[in-house]
Amino acid sequence: MTLRFTLEARDAGTAARAGVIATERGAFPTPAFMPVGTAATVKGVWPAQLREMGYGCILGNTYHLYLRPGHERIRGQGGLHRFMGWDRLILTDSGGFQVFSLSALRKVSDEAVSFRSHIDGSAHILTPELAVTVQEALGSDLRMVLDECVEYPAERAEAEEAVRRTTLWARRSLAARTLEGGGMFGIVQGGMFPELRRRSVEEICALPFQGFAVGGVSVGEGKELQRETVARTVPMLPECRPRYLMGVGTPGDILFAVSRGVDLFDCVLPTRNARNGMMFTSGGTVSIKQARYADDPLPPDERCDCPTCRAFSRAYLRHLYLQREMLASMAMTVHNLHAYARLMERAREAISRGVFPELVKELRISGIE
């Protein structure tokens, strides 16, 4: 079976919706957040902990895995799931975003992107076909097409060219598939130009993808412009397919996008910020490096029941953070991912009960924008 998406509830007051994504490997409810497991590990967390938090799908980065340890090595180990000890779903990106953001000397043509590895400078050529091949070798369940993501700000001509190329590559990606099962997502580009977004939606959504992603946001455009783009683009996507907003975001950004009908999210914020000592709590963010927490016996969030909040105080976490102890990153990552999991759980529940706007209001009052 390929990816199946079932819509189970719609919020009356907004475009928010709750559903289930199912593949042969398993199913998970949406709207969902997917923790980022860049190098075949969500940094600082055991796979069993992700399961306990209720995550049904995590993200792997094709660019990183292609370079290290190599997709053929992972295929030889039985695929990414077995390699990393994760038996639920995995979404892989195409590698394109990292090529554009991390690598050196990249050169893009209709045929391919050539680039040099950010690790050792070695030369590589990424084609839409190779992005499919690599993801099939990894054995991920949800796969993304190679797209061209323009920077912000971008000239209109540049954004238009990226839309054209993204559609060209989307068609080649579909033709390059050799495996049944799972699902491939098309990606909509168009920068911050409404007309280009519309054109990209028309071209991409005409193709037989199992899901659709909004790419090219969270590239430095700012909260307002991002929300504008989301609000304009998402309603144009087909109702019956899962919608994925790539690289977003803060709890507030996610809630906004859910209210506009987005189903899937990924972002390094909860994990990366945890390693930098920042925690998402029901009362807003807490930066554990602040001296005010040196003798604070309270847990990071008194309303949270995660393993970190049940066992550790702010004073202890601050001590661990200042001492650069691994447990600082481990514990704060678990807290943040737990907070994101609970946020999505509450969103799904509120949508099912028809009270999503009330949840948004309640969370906004407690400091989540």
Added chain:
Amino acid sequence: MTLRFTLEARDAGTAARAGVIATERGAFPTPAFMPVGTAATVKGVWPAQLREMGYGCILGNTYHLYLRPGHERIRGQGGLHRFMGWDRLILTDSGGFQVFSLSALRKVSDEAVSFRSHIDGSAHILTPELAVTVQEALGSDLRMVLDECVEYPAERAEAEEAVRRTTLWARRSLAARTLEGGGMFGIVQGGMFPELRRRSVEEICALPFQGFAVGGVSVGEGKELQRETVARTVPMLPECRPRYLMGVGTPGDILFAVSRGVDLFDCVLPTRNARNGMMFTSGGTVSIKQARYADDPLPPDERCDCPTCRAFSRAYLRHLYLQREMLASMAMTVHNLHAYARLMERAREAISRGVFPELVKELRISGIE
């Protein structure tokens, strides 16, 4: 109640013994290994994981905790147990060993050791009384006296002076106690000089300590000399008190010392080596950085049932290690501590069943010396 030690079994063929150490906080069986939790955390491990592995007592380093975050801060947080979320026993050292090995510009007199912090160069004075005060503030269950540990090799006169000073400090430590409960351990010094070891045993064991430690080993003297010293010193210690061999060691060193009647061990080997990619397995040590493991689908130890061996392959751990992913250290630390916990469990069981020499033989055949 102060520390109570109950001998439950004695091996017929060796001096090995099995017992239980009990305080008001709880009890744990001996012989036991205590993971090192230097800065109020066993690096890379959640307290809950230590509990699951069966550890009943861990070690905290007074020197580190005194400097960062400070013992008064920890006292203010309800003590070290509550601070670090660990409800079983904690043994703290006196800080002396780190003062002698880590700090700068140290100067020792009968009165005190003055030193400069290895972190910021600040000046400090450590007396036997302060070592007691700090450990009482931490609220540890088993406490160590400040002793003078000489380097290896040492002149006889130097070692003799350290024996004299260690006894002087031991008396002052006993007098400095203000808390009931738990237990204080005296430490035997004497370098590699049999006669000085005997003198130190006579002086220290005449004092009303709840346990006795052999200090001044594992300081670079080598396996043979260490075992000689252990074999000569341990039999002189009182039968009815727990015996602690400080800073030892490899599985083989521990088995040897158990066979000579030692009850307690601590060492950074399983944790530090894990972070350096080295694992203890039933077939000997595995260095995961070796290229031979790049495509090895086997778990670190096929005979191990730890969370790491159940979920991860050598190929995956090598990938994590090369990528400097936290999970590499986390997973290998869990494996090594699990292996040490199982080793001690098997030792206790073998002593109880009267087959300890057979266990030693079996483990030696499989590569543990």
